[in-house]
Amino acid sequence: MRVLLSWLKDFIPLELSADKIAETLDDLGLVVESICRTGEEFQGVVVAKVLDIQPILGAKNIQKVLVDAGDGAKQVEVVCGAHNFAEGDIVPLAKPGAKLPGGIEIQARKVMGVLSNGMLCSAKELALADDASGIMILGEAGGVSQTAATGLEPGSDLSLALGIQKDVVFDISVEANRPDAMSIVGVARDLAARLKLPFTPLEPTWDSLGFGDVSTADLASVTVEDEQYCQRFCALVIQGLTVSTSPDWLRNRLLSAGMRPINSCVDVSNYVMLELGQPNHPYDLDRLGGAGLIVRRSIPGDSLVTLDGQRRTFGGDARGDAGQDCLICNANNEPVGIGGIMGGADTEITSSTKQVLLEAAYFLPAAIAGTSRRLGLRTEASVRFERGCDPWGIDTAMWRFCSLLTDINGAGKTVISKDLIDIKDKLLPKPVKLSVKVDKINSLLGTALESKDIGELLKPMGFFLKTVESRGDEDASHIEAGAESGNVLEVSVPSFRPDVSIQADVAEEIARQFGYSNIPRTRPARPLIGRLTPYQRDRRKLKEVLVGLGITEAWTTTFLAPGDHEKIGLREKAVEVANPLIKEESFLRKSLLPGLLKALLYNVSRQQGDVRLFEIGHVFDLPDNGAVRDVPFPLPVERESLGVLLAWPDDGADTAVRIWRTIQEAFHIEGVVLKNGQVPTLHPSRGATLMTHAEEELGVVGEIDSTILKSFGLVDSSRKVGWLTLDVEMLLGSLRQTNFVSRSISRFPSHDIDLAFVVPDEVPASAVKSTLVEAAGELLESIDLFDVYKREDNIDSGSRSSKPEYFFDNYSGVQPTGNPKDNIDSGSRSLAWHLRFRAIDRTLTDEDIEGLIKGCIEKVFKSHSARLRG
Amino acid sequence: MTFDISNIEQQSQSLIQEAEGLISQANSMDELKQTKQDLMGDKSPLSQMHRKIGTLEPEQRKQIGRLLNEVKERIDGLVSKRREELEAQESLGQRQESQMDLTEVLLFSTSATAALGYLTRGHMHLVTQTQIELEDTFVGMGFFVAEGPEVETDWYNFEALNMPPDHPARGMWDTFYLNLGAPESILLRTHTSPVQIHLMESAVQGEDGLPIYAVMPGRCYRRDTPDARHIPVFHQIEGLVVDKGITFADLAGTIEAFTTAYFGSSIHSRLRPSYFPFTEPSAEFEITCTICEGVGCRTCSNTGWIELGGCGMVNPRVFDAVGIDSLVWSGFAFGFGIDRCAQMRYQIADMRQMLENDVRFLYQF
Numbered sequence A: 001m002r003v004l005l006s007w008l009k010d011f012i013p014l015e016l017s018a019d020k021i022a023e024t025l026d027d028l029g030l031v032v033e034s035i036c037r038t039g040e041e042f043q044g045v046v047v048a049k050v051l052d053i054q055p056i057l058g059a060k061n062i063q064k065v066l067v068d069a070g071d072g073a074k075q076v077e078v079v080c081g082a083h084n085f086a087e088g089d090i091v092p093l094a095k096p097g098a099k100l101p102g103g104i105e106i107q108a109r110k111v112m113g114v115l116s117n118g119m120l121c122s123a124k125e126l127a128l129a130d131d132a133s134g135i136m137i138l139g140e141a142g143g144v145s146q147t148a149a150t151g152l153e154p155g156s157d158l159s160l161a162l163g164i165q166k167d168v169v170f171d172i173s174v175e176a177n178r179p180d181a182m183s184i185v186g187v188a189r190d191l192a193a194r195l196k197l198p199f200t201p202l203e204p205t206w207d208s209l210g211f212g213d214v215s216t217a218d219l220a221s222v223t224v225e226d227e228q229y230c231q232r233f234c235a236l237v238i239q240g241l242t243v244s245t246s247p248d249w250l251r252n253r254l255l256s257a258g259m260r261p262i263n264s265c266v267d268v269s270n271y272v273m274l275e276l277g278q279p280n281h282p283y284d285l286d287r288l289g290g291a292g293l294i295v296r297r298s299i300p301g302d303s304l305v306t307l308d309g310q311r312r313t314f315g316g317d318a319r320g321d322a323g324q325d326c327l328i329c330n331a332n333n334e335p336v337g338i339g340g341i342m343g344g345a346d347t348e349i350t351s352s353t354k355q356v357l358l359e360a361a362y363f364l365p366a367a368i369a370g371t372s373r374r375l376g377l378r379t380e381a382s383v384r385f386e387r388g389c390d391p392w393g394i395d396t397a398m399w400r401f402c403s404l405l406t407d408i409n410g411a412g413k414t415v416i417s418k419d420l421i422d423i424k425d426k427l428l429p430k431p432v433k434l435s436v437k438v439d440k441i442n443s444l445l446g447t448a449l450e451s452k453d454i455g456e457l458l459k460p461m462g463f464f465l466k467t468v469e470s471r472g473d474e475d476a477s478h479i480e481a482g483a484e485s486g487n488v489l490e491v492s493v494p495s496f497r498p499d500v501s502i503q504a505d506v507a508e509e510i511a512r513q514f515g516y517s518n519i520p521r522t523r524p525a526r527p528l529i530g531r532l533t534p535y536q537r538d539r540r541k542l543k544e545v546l547v548g549l550g551i552t553e554a555w556t557t558t559f560l561a562p563g564d565h566e567k568i569g570l571r572e573k574a575v576e577v578a579n580p581l582i583k584e585e586s587f588l589r590k591s592l593l594p595g596l597l598k599a600l601l602y603n604v605s606r607q608q609g610d611v612r613l614f615e616i617g618h619v620f621d622l623p624d625n626g627a628v629r630d631v632p633f634p635l636p637v638e639r640e641s642l643g644v645l646l647a648w649p650d651d652g653a654d655t656a657v658r659i660w661r662t663i664q665e666a667f668h669i670e671g672v673v674l675k676n677g678q679v680p681t682l683h684p685s686r687g688a689t690l691m692t693h694a695e696e697e698l699g700v701v702g703e704i705d706s707t708i709l710k711s712f713g714l715v716d717s718s719r720k721v722g723w724l725t726l727d728v729e730m731l732l733g734s735l736r737q738t739n740f741v742s743r744s745i746s747r748f749p750s751h752d753i754d755l756a757f758v759v760p761d762e763v764p765a766s767a768v769k770s771t772l773v774e775a776a777g778e779l780l781e782s783i784d785l786f787d788v789y790k791r792e793d794n795i796d797s798g799s800r801s802s803k804p805e806y807f808f809d810n811y812s813g814v815q816p817t818g819n820p821k822d823n824i825d826s827g828s829r830s831l832a833w834h835l836r837f838r839a840i841d842r843t844l845t846d847e848d849i850e851g852l853i854k855g856c857i858e859k860v861f862k863s864h865s866a867r868l869r870g
Numbered sequence B: 001m002t003f004d005i006s007n008i009e010q011q012s013q014s015l016i017q018e019a020e021g022l023i024s025q026a027n028s029m030d031e032l033k034q035t036k037q038d039l040m041g042d043k044s045p046l047s048q049m050h051r052k053i054g055t056l057e058p059e060q061r062k063q064i065g066r067l068l069n070e071v072k073e074r075i076d077g078l079v080s081k082r083r084e085e086l087e088a089q090e091s092l093g094q095r096q097e098s099q100m101d102l103t104e105v106l107l108f109s110t111s112a113t114a115a116l117g118y119l120t121r122g123h124m125h126l127v128t129q130t131q132i133e134l135e136d137t138f139v140g141m142g143f144f145v146a147e148g149p150e151v152e153t154d155w156y157n158f159e160a161l162n163m164p165p166d167h168p169a170r171g172m173w174d175t176f177y178l179n180l181g182a183p184e185s186i187l188l189r190t191h192t193s194p195v196q197i198h199l200m201e202s203a204v205q206g207e208d209g210l211p212i213y214a215v216m217p218g219r220c221y222r223r224d225t226p227d228a229r230h231i232p233v234f235h236q237i238e239g240l241v242v243d244k245g246i247t248f249a250d251l252a253g254t255i256e257a258f259t260t261a262y263f264g265s266s267i268h269s270r271l272r273p274s275y276f277p278f279t280e281p282s283a284e285f286e287i288t289c290t291i292c293e294g295v296g297c298r299t300c301s302n303t304g305w306i307e308l309g310g311c312g313m314v315n316p317r318v319f320d321a322v323g324i325d326s327l328v329w330s331g332f333a334f335g336f337g338i339d340r341c342a343q344m345r346y347q348i349a350d351m352r353q354m355l356e357n358d359v360r361f362l363y364q365f
């Protein structure tokens, strides 16, 4: 909302500097986005007449121009690069010392040996228009406008010549709850209250206008069928019009306020809207096609070409009210305007308009918001109506329109129809009275105001206050039970403040005028003890563990492109965004992998592909319920997931497993089994699933299949990428050992024993370990796999996909070694274990050890068809 | 040297003196070995003296024998002391021979060799780092940390926050809707405020109870075309206090306490009237420009202040929506961007960098 200082001064005697006014507006919540001083931006820019144009020797693009800049016989010589003007043209000249709106300061300078005493300006350089194609032509040689009356005499100030007044324009951003501040009077009223200045509102004086004998109803009928959306409708007819160009003062104000002047009638309509915040619409009565207006709800098939030349269609769908619009129709029930938003092209005011049907109405804000959104059409009118205009300010606006138009059109000629048509529905909002307790205001704001103070703050904004006895008053039921009875105020809210409807709203108005900065600063009296939940603490620890392992945290977008999930083998449908910004971001991720692969690709394609990344973020799945459309709120399944992508040289499945093991140790996770097997995302023989004892999938670990890497554009076939993903909620929730206690350290010596078993390939090392642990019992302090051996020819002959990968078992990263002479059948391999036995309370005897080893060997033999390696 | 029993003591002394000189002049292990041979070998004066004591009286033999043993031990001691010295010198020389260039290690790319590369740290995302600092500040002020889902119903994101359908304020948030349920019924939350509703609901339903002192960080979504200051996916932190007797002054004081605690004692806050449907009175809060500390610069458009977030007293209608009695309880809420804090703090020119995951960016933090 652009607010002119001169316009504000119509209502309040403002003497403050523009900066001080802006500061006050800011403090009132009417935030000034920018201050623009008009009439000052052209200082030093004058009107000049081109006398002679001469080429400059050796210069192709520039020429020497001699102009008359009003200095008598003295000609001014300038160098100019444009060629769009001729001798005799009137052009703007920025003299040395002039400052242009863009901040350029003009200086005399020599160009190719010619002294240029200033600069001829384009419209763009003067910020008057976007045209930078040539010099702005103010008047053409011999043109009629070249008279002294137009101010285009050489040497005269450009501002004067253009009729631009010295003024200040405040560009204010008005919050959605302040329809009143979408007007000059509204801003003036707030300012006056804050600055304790008198505020002079407009008071209608209908008597001063010239009324005809014919009643409005005889000239045009008005029927409101849709009294729900249109709760008040006023109309009258103005005759005897000669539509012309508006006077300069009006044109200038509209221009400064950012509106294009059109003609006297339309300009007055816009002026009234800007001044009072009441949109209104003049129809050319002769072009209406039926002398009257019908306000009704749209029906399928309705359409209208609006003022902007676009054909709009209306109707509504099965959703009833939600899809319907309020239309203004002529007496033949044909649409001539969209209520509260925009009029039709066919009935617009033209230079030949003789009589005007003026409409000013109150529309239901939600209805206007709905239609505006549906049509994608926001207008000056719709932004005001959807916030809620003053239902009781319409009369003043009608009067203001008539009064201004009469002034322009001529008092003798202008005839206004008798008897204003005014149709009000019972739904029309009535002024509100609120019961406000002074104590409650103070206890909400933390202030110590008395009812007198509150009155002084509220009354200048148009509120009326009355002190009410708290005892016996029916509103006393609002008062907090048991509280000390204090003063209760009955606050009458002005009709232009629909946002004030409860006590808290009144509190805000009080605080706004009191000044937020004057409110003391305290702290809540009894804060609790702050804390993180165990989950939140553990999640931080998880990040610390990963960072400690050299992995960097990434943040990828939640949105994925169509096909991303399919590429990683997730074929079930993902949650789809109804209105994505771009097609590539139209699905919610089910996995962190695609996002991290894209991050990897980003870095690979910048020759910095040696990265290890992790992310903890939400992943989404369609609701479990199959028939989602039948459930009122089928929310997606949303879980927190961890993804770790490992792409350093030599990274791979084994790195991923090691990272899993570190996490497992960090959180004392027990009972999670790593199960070798094919995982959709992973290399066919280098993947495993992490299963809980409850047979739930915690995550997967392994190496990403090269076909998946390729599908994401990672074509370097030598790059191996390790991948670990975990359900963080499961990991840090049900699986996290919270009752972990420390283990005593024995002071007695250990017995270390190595055992190598030959076991069939299909037996995972983890199964052998479990057997050993069970057989060894409490005296086993630790067990490690330290060697895996398979006969060389077996390794060479076995195909990749059929060869089991041993390093997914509990100890990873062990390279097969050993004595090739050992006779190990194909289909088997040797697993060598290091067992350390120790008792907490004594030194183990040889007999102890013998018994333990015997037990271990027998158990492994029996359970896994194993034998000891010879 | 001839052996004369009469001045045996004197001879021993000069023998030791001579040995001291010779041993200290031995500059290598070989020389030392030779010197020792000269002093104590078969042909040495000491050996000669030893051989002669057999001819002496038993009493004298015993006395001189002891004397000669002392000389021998003394020389032995000198030799082994010199040996240690020489050994130490020699080993130092050896170790000095191949000085390791430790600057190489410093300059190696982290992934150049596994042995060196594995010893690098990862980097927590700057948003995580900022979030942790913010959370810790609020935890220190007596808040707990709550979280909620990113996909919400219209009720939690709008309606319960005093924005019924077609409320003009909904235009403040461009919303991503999901193809689930009725059209525009399920959405990606546009702010963390729905978590407020969840918290208050569970408080009323008796799970946690009132009062509430909570901050709620999380990822939010707005359908804005990305530019240097906006990205459609971003992070916010929101605060909610619900207790008896909470005032606007408490809000102003809490914002100020947070501002100085988090940004430093030279950074202050101020409130300016604003509008949010879920708070009344509402305010925007600004902090002293962290770049110029209030003097005025380009970042703060010469005002000395920069806008950080919004806040206000919980609107009684929001309390009504969740079933909290606004005559008994009052509260305040505030919210601002975590990414925006990070952007300000690290002077990040373009927010879009946050989503690119360029390691040149990530490794800076």
Ligand SMILES: [Zn+2]
Binding pocket: B289, B290, B291, B292, B293, B294, B295, B296, B297, B298, B299, B300, B301, B302, B304, B305
């Ligand atoms: Zn600054």
